[in-house]
Amino acid sequence: SNWSVGVPAADVTALNDGTSTISVTVTTAAGNSGSATHDINVDSSVASISFDAISTDNVLNAAEKGQDLILSGTSTGLTAGTTVTVMLNGTAYTATTDATGNWSLTVPAADLATLGEADYTLTASATNSTGNSTSTTANLLVDAAAPVITINTLAVDDILNATEAQADLVINGMTTAQAGQTVTVTVGGINYTAQVQADGSWSITVPASAVSVLTDGNTVITASVSDIAGNPATASHNLTVDTAAPVVTINTVAGDDILNTTEHGQAQVISGSATNAAPGDSVTVTINGNSYTTVIDANGNWSVGVPAADVTALQDGTSTISVTVTTAAGNSGSATHDVNVDATAPTLAFDAISTDNVLNAAEKGQDLILSGTSTGLTAGTTVTVMLNGTAYTAVTDASGNWSLTVPAADLAGLGEADYTVSASATNSTGNSTSTTANLLVDAAAPVITINTLAVDDILNATEAQADLVINGMTTAQAGQTVTVTVGGINYTAQVQADGSWSITVPASAVSVLTDGNTVITASVSDIAGNPATASHNLTVDTAAPVV
Known part of the structure; x- marks a missing residue:
């Protein structure tokens, strides 16, 4: 005979993971009983699975896309040997868990080659031995396209002339690499770095000290950057360094560089040559404030005609001809040449x-x-x-x-x-x-005198504690300087319109004069430089009588 009972869901849910025993007892009408037991295993835990970082940063650049890709991860609740299935771009790849739940598999480079520039979702799924399933996802950005980097025109025209070679050189450009990426610019074997800005621009400044040592000729400047995925890009740009200034020569004018009366009334030709210059480079000739322009010919020579009216306007004496040659690179060279005009009285x-x-x-x-x-x-x-x-x-x-x-x-x-x-x-x-x-x-020396000091040329104890006025007269001109020396210290005064002069010795200097004779000197030079000196004795007597 069969039997069955229904166990409510709430009772089933209350069962704990592990072994649960079912006990069954059947009792007949006569009162006889029979029993049996049966064990069931409860496994209600959920398995889990996860990805390790893919290619370290979940981004696949061009170099990484060209080689096999290892996908790996961890799991819980899966017994060793459980199959893990990973889906990438519609293709399934399988791995098995080891005793610790780890798993890994390899995606061939040939499969990666078919991936376009996109953000892919990878899924990993597995089912444990009790039928519990788990899955997870990870994102993989395929960014194998190299960024673009460009270098803008340098020094206006990609030519560095002598003036520009003594100043800082700004090098800038654009790139499709992300903002914050580092651009490395190499100039003359030295590296400089810049950060990519939000608009894709970048800029570095080469200091004048490094620019000035670049040698004439072609200098290749390189700029390199990698995008956030690690894809590199490099650009190069040619800079012509041309710092050689033209050397200008001016020929003799009018046969002897002298314009006589006849030549002073005629048109004149000024000519010369230049090295470090090319045909067509500009020449500016200036004389007496007038400028005339021409260009270098195929042989490196130049000449201009100065109209008779301009020649006649030249004043007697030396007139300087200034010639400046400017090359296409912007380098200038100048020379001057003197001509003598002798058309009037010397x-x-x-x-x-x-x-x-x-x-x-x-x-x-x-x-x-x-x-x-x-x-x-x-x-x-x-x-x-x-x-x-x-x-x-x-x-x-x-x-x-x-x-x-x-x-x-x-x-x-x-x-x-x-x-x-x-x-x-x-x-x-x-x-x-x-x-x-x-x-x-004016060879006569001036006269200088010193007036009586301290009323009687004697400095007593009271007077020695006060300022001392020293004055006198001189025949030196007003405004000349009188130097008075008292106790080794110099004092100066200006000669007044009436010939008088005066200085004041402060009490602090008077008080340190020692008892006895002090010689005071006063010296002056007239406007012609003739000197005069006077001396005057001052008796210092500060000893009080003892009564």
Whole structure:
């Protein structure tokens, strides 16, 4: 006979994991009983499974996509040997758990090659021996496309000229790598780094000290970056370093670099050449504020015509021609050339005589050099100088300068007066010129005196505790400096309009003067530099009588 009973779900749920025993007793109508037991195993625990990090960061870059990929993970509630099934892009891969629940499998590189640039969801599932199933997922981003990096034009035109080579060089560009990635730029064997900005831009600055040592020629600059997946990209950019300045030569003008009266009224050609320059490079010629432009010809030569009106406007003397050649790289080279215009009378001028046109006693006692300048006088022209009825001669040098010496013996005959010195000369074309200069002879030393001190030239105990006024008179000019020395300390005063002067010695310095005689000196020089000194005795008597 069969029997059956229903056990409510609540009672089944109350069973604990492990072995549960079922006991059954059957009793007949006669009262006889029979029993039996039966064990069942309760396994209500849930198995679990998880992925380890895939390729360390769950991102597959180009290098990782080109090799086999190991997928691994852990589990709980699965006995050793349980099959784990992993699905990737519609393909199933299997592994078995080991005694600790770990599992791993290999996805061939050939399968990975079919994966596009996308974010893939991997699933892993398994069923334990009691029929409990578990599954989990993991994301895998396939990012095998290399980023793009570019370098912008350098130094405006990809040419580094001499001026630019002395300044910082900014190198920048764009990249598709993610913001925050590091860009490494190599210039002249030195690496510089920058961070990718939110807009994909990057920028580094090469300091002037590193730019200046780049050698002329082609310099290859490289910039490299890796995206967040580790895919690298590199760009290179050529920078031409051209720091050689043109060397400019200016030919002789008008045959001898002198414009005479006839040439001064005619148009003139200014010409020359340049090295380190190419045909077509610009040439600017400037003279007397006027500029004329041309270009270098195929032979490296250049020339410009200066109209007669501009030549005629040149003043007598030296006119400087300035020529600047500028290359396509922006390097400039300049040269100057002097021409002498001799179309009118020459000129003469004195330099300052004895620095201030005043001869003091010391200067009167030594030889005197008279010198000056001239225009329109060729080298070797005689200049005649007259002083106090005596003639002295000099010759001009190549620059028109001249100098001569008046002996001290001649100067000794000069009295205290203002003398007119004249200079005259005649140039090679017969044009004469003359000029004058004044020379004041002031060889008399000034006089300086010191007034009575402390009423009676005696400093008593009371006076020694107060300021001490020291004053006097001098014949030196107003504004000259008087230096007074008291007890080894110098004090200064200015000569007033009436010739007086005054200084105050503070009480702190007066009080330390020792009893006895103190010599006070006052010195001054007049405007011509003649010195004078006076001394004055001051008796210091601070000892109180003992009564």
